[in-house]
Amino acid sequence: VTLNILLDTRRCSGFASCLIVAPSVFDLDEAEGKAVLLRDDCPPELLNRVTQAARDCPTGAIELVGDGG
Amino acid sequence: MTKDAIVVVGASAAGIHAAEAVRGAGFDGSLVVVGAESVAAYQRPALSKQMLMKGWDGAALPLRSAGQLAALQAEWVLGRTATRLDTGARTVHLDDGTVIRYSGLIIATGSRAVVPSWLPGVELEGVDVLRTLDDALSLRRVLGSAGRHLTVIGAGFIGSEVASAARQMGASVALVDPRPSPLAGALGPVIGGLVAELHKEQGVDLRCGVGVQAILGSNRVEGVRLSDGRTIETDAVILGLGVRPNVDWLHGSGVRVDDGVVCDPFCASSVPGIYAAGDVARWPNIPFGSHKRVEHWSNAAQQGEAAGRNLVRAADPVPYASVPYFWSDQYTTKVQLLGVCSPDDSIVLLSGSMEERRFVAAFERHGTVRAVVAFKQPRMLAPFYELLRQGPFALTEAFAAVKKLATVSGDAIQQLHAGTAVTGEPRLRASHQ
Numbered sequence: 126v127t128l129n130i131l132l133d134t135r136r137c138s139g140f141a142s143c144l145i146v147a148p149s150v151f152d153l154d155e156a157e158g159k160a161v162l163l164r165d166d167c168p169p170e171l172l173n174r175v176t177q178a179a180r181d182c183p184t185g186a187i188e189l190v191g192d193g194g
Numbered sequence: 195m196t197k198d199a200i201v202v203v204g205a206s207a208a209g210i211h212a213a214e215a216v217r218g219a220g221f222d223g224s225l226v227v228v229g230a231e232s233v234a235a236y237q238r239p240a241l242s243k244q245m246l247m248k249g250w251d252g253a254a255l256p257l258r259s260a261g262q263l264a265a266l267q268a269e270w271v272l273g274r275t276a277t278r279l280d281t282g283a284r285t286v287h288l289d290d291g292t293v294i295r296y297s298g299l300i301i302a303t304g305s306r307a308v309v310p311s312w313l314p315g316v317e318l319e320g321v322d323v324l325r326t327l328d329d330a331l332s333l334r335r336v337l338g339s340a341g342r343h344l345t346v347i348g349a350g351f352i353g354s355e356v357a358s359a360a361r362q363m364g365a366s367v368a369l370v371d372p373r374p375s376p377l378a379g380a381l382g383p384v385i386g387g388l389v390a391e392l393h394k395e396q397g398v399d400l401r402c403g404v405g406v407q408a409i410l411g412s413n414r415v416e417g418v419r420l421s422d423g424r425t426i427e428t429d430a431v432i433l434g435l436g437v438r439p440n441v442d443w444l445h446g447s448g449v450r451v452d453d454g455v456v457c458d459p460f461c462a463s464s465v466p467g468i469y470a471a472g473d474v475a476r477w478p479n480i481p482f483g484s485h486k487r488v489e490h491w492s493n494a495a496q497q498g499e500a501a502g503r504n505l506v507r508a509a510d511p512v513p514y515a516s517v518p519y520f521w522s523d524q525y526t527t528k529v530q531l532l533g534v535c536s537p538d539d540s541i542v543l544l545s546g547s548m549e550e551r552r553f554v555a556a557f558e559r560h561g562t563v564r565a566v567v568a569f570k571q572p573r574m575l576a577p578f579y580e581l582l583r584q585g586p587f588a589l590t591e592a593f594a595a596v597k598k599l600a601t602v603s604g605d606a607i608q609q610l611h612a613g614t615a616v617t618g619e620p621r622l623r624a625s626h627q
Contacts, residue, residue: 136255138237138244140521141528141572142492148576155572180211180499181492181519183239185257 136186204302205229208472208498215502232273246359305437305473315409349376353434382537481585533565
């Protein structure tokens with residue numbers, strides 16, 4: 126099963142904790158004050174990091190979903 | 195864990211993450227979540243940030259969607275406060291007389307804002323704290339009319355953020371603190387001095403090194419009298435004087451309390467089957483050798499998860515070790531802190547420019563770095579997070595990390611030059627006393 130990373134930019138408030146935990150997945154658009162995805166698939170080696178980023182996001186803007194989910 | 199009832203007392207960040215972890219660890223018995231506020235969990239950090247800004251529509255920002263909450267299959271008891279814990283009978287007693295039995299319990303009751311009863315006039319109308327959604331809505335009403343003056347007492351993180359937000363909404367703001375600079379208690383005078391500049395540039399009437407003698411007014415607040423004899427005329431006062439853990443309800447329960455619920459590295463309290471998480475929990479964070487409460491949002495989330503998991507999988511517990519992470523929006527400057535710092539640590543510039551207030555700096559003592567602070571440099575923190583996961587590290591490693599960043603980013607090469615060039619300069623190696 127491929128996991129996809131969803132970033133809800135309406136929720137995101139640019140707290141930037143995701144960049145710290147998973148810098149190869151998340152970046153910040155400083156002008157907008159919002160996170161941006163550098164990739165939207167989540168390979169197994171990044172699963173822990175992206176899970177942690179999702180948990181640590183105070184706005185709940187990050188979700189991991191299975192293919193088609 | 196027998197298949198009966200887990201009760202989570204506290205329905206904010208720590209409580210929600212604990213409840214999710216309880217289910218995630220495979221517990222399919224009865225799950226009850228008790229919350230003191232009558233609304234579903236919301237994004238508390240936003241209270242002092244975007245909820246006070248122009249453009250917010252007044253709706254609470256929920257922490258979880260209705261669907262996510264429903265998926266937990268929990269019973270929600272909201273608008274109720276736990277008043278007593280009976281660890282013999284294994285019951286939680288609520289303020290409406292309800293008694294809930296538990297087989298496992300998670301204490302996630304958080305903390306409340308300090309209201310100094312010794313301060314004359316503190317009971318006047320218009321004197322408030324900022325801790326809940328209602329507090330934020332009430333402050334917004336005050337700031338909504340033109341020409342308002344707000345006095346913020348206490349220039350810690352909440353006080354500084356409120357001042358920042360109130361200026362952005364157009365109010366006049368006085369910020370008062372007996373310490374020499376904003377955030378001095380947490381981050382020390384060097385970083386505090388930079389935040390002081392931010393406030394002054396934005397027109398805040400900053401009064402540091404001055405105490406408050408009394409809040410003045412007959413029914414509603416009209417002014418604040420300072421220890422230097424001066425008086426500030428004001429329409430409203432926000433108290434930003436820190437928080438105290440909500441542990442009163444545990445009195446006499448046998449759960450050991452000493453500045454919060456005293457936990458072991460697994461978030462377990464002194465009573466078997468009872469765990470604690472978030473602002474209320476004091477636990478040994480092994481990599482940092484610290485044993486204190488951490489009042490940060492990310493800690494509430496992570497520790498809630500650890501406590502929930504360890505309660506269900508008590509036979510196979512995992513120690514909770516974390517790199518404390520905190521951020522604060524001061525005007526347009528994002529201030530981020532990773533690690534455990536002390537206000538009297540030395541500040542060593544690693545990258546960027548303190549004059550431009552765009553930099554990364556280390557909190558250093560005896561060549562060891564225990565925390566890293568960034569102003570407007572959100573991309574620079576990831577390598578330091580990796581280092582701090584193992585605990586404090588050598589200052590030389592910090593410079594190596596900056597150098598490594600420079601090899602992957604053209605932008606960072608300039609920052610590397612700044613970082614290496616200034617290391618030896620004593621003026622940038624500022625130390626408190």
